[in-house]
Amino acid sequence: MKFKALPLHFDRRTALGLGLALVAGILVFSITRPPATIPVLVADGPLPAGIPLGDLPVGVRRVADAAGLVAEDAAADLEGWTLAAPLAAGEPLLPSLLRSPERGVRPFVLALSLERDRAVLGELQAGDLVDVYVTVTGDAGPPEARRAAEAVYVVAVGAPVSGLAGEARVDLLLAVDDALAAVLVAARAQGDLDLVRVSR
Numbered sequence: 001m002k003f004k005a006l007p008l009h010f011d012r013r014t015a016l017g018l019g020l021a022l023v024a025g026i027l028v029f030s031i032t033r034p035p036a037t038i039p040v041l042v043a044d045g046p047l048p049a050g051i052p053l054g055d056l057p058v059g060v061r062r063v064a065d066a067a068g069l070v071a072e073d074a075a076a077d078l079e080g081w082t083l084a085a086p087l088a089a090g091e092p093l094l095p096s097l098l099r100s101p102e103r104g105v106r107p108f109v110l111a112l113s114l115e116r117d118r119a120v121l122g123e124l125q126a127g128d129l130v131d132v133y134v135t136v137t138g139d140a141g142p143p144e145a146r147r148a149a150e151a152v153y154v155v156a157v158g159a160p161v162s163g164l165a166g167e168a169r170v171d172l173l174l175a176v177d178d179a180l181a182a183v184l185v186a187a188r189a190q191g192d193l194d195l196v197r198v199s200r
Contacts, residue, residue, distance in 0.1 A: 037062035039072035040092055047087040050104075053078045058093070070095060080104075100127070102153035106175040109155055110184055116168040118194045122160040124172065129153060130195040134187040148187040149180055151198060 044059035060072050070078075070093040080101035087093070116122045124130070132149040158171035172195075176184065187193060 037064055038066040040066050040069040041072060041075055041078075042092045043087040043089050045089050047083055049083045049086050051082060053081050053083070061092070063092075068094065070098070100153060100175075103155070103175050106153065106177045106180060108176050108178070108181060109173045110176045110181050112172045112174060112184075112188075112193065113169050114172070114193060114195065116160050116170055118192065119170040119172065120195055120197050122157075122168070122170045124154055124157045124170070124195070124197060126154055126156050129198050129200060130174075131198055132184060132187065133194045133196065134191045135194065136191040143191075145194075148193075149183055152176070152180070152184075 039060045039062050042059050042061045044057035047053070047056050047058070058075065058078075060075075063069070078098070082099045082104060083093075084097050084099050087097070120130075129151045131147055132152055133145050134148045135143050135145040137143045153175040155173040155175050157173075160168040160170050162168055174184070184193075
């Protein structure tokens with residue numbers, strides 16, 4: 001027995017229904033889909049201050065907004081870093097509490113305010129290392145410049161601001177110990193200071 005093929009008919013109503021169902025499915029998926037989350041670092045247990053984070057229980061939690069927190073991909077960069085204040089279990093790590101290994105060696109902070117053209121045109125940021133040069137102008141002979149300190153860790157940098165004379169100035173905080181603080185204070189009294197950013 002031979003079967004006769006039935007002609008295919010394009011039903012617009014069926015196609016429209018299928019299209020509407022597809023659109024509805026996409027809308028439901030987009031509405032019910034959980035929001036994207038970002039992994040951040042948290043204290044898996046009590047984290048005391050001053051102890052390298054590599055030796056402490058630091059975990060990961062996913063949050064919707066990671067602003068002001070430490071992203072998970074920063075964990076590998078925290079070797080040797082410590083906390084300035086303790087954290088309880090479950091609390092997130094905050095960039096403001098992190099202390100670099102340089103701060104362990106030089107735990108104090110010295111403020112400098114320099115003209116913009118003497119501070120790398122203000123193109124400095126926290127975490128940079130700078131060499132500090134002092135230029136001394138004597139009564140006889142040309143000015144002499146010498147390096148007063150090298151690889152000084154920049155703790156914080158303020159936005160350039162205009163001084164009383166109209167020149168733009170940059171405010172910085174540098175990590176120092178007692179000896180380095182004495183060197184920089186003496187250099188500041190001897191002449192003009194200039195900063196040179198150096199690579200790690």
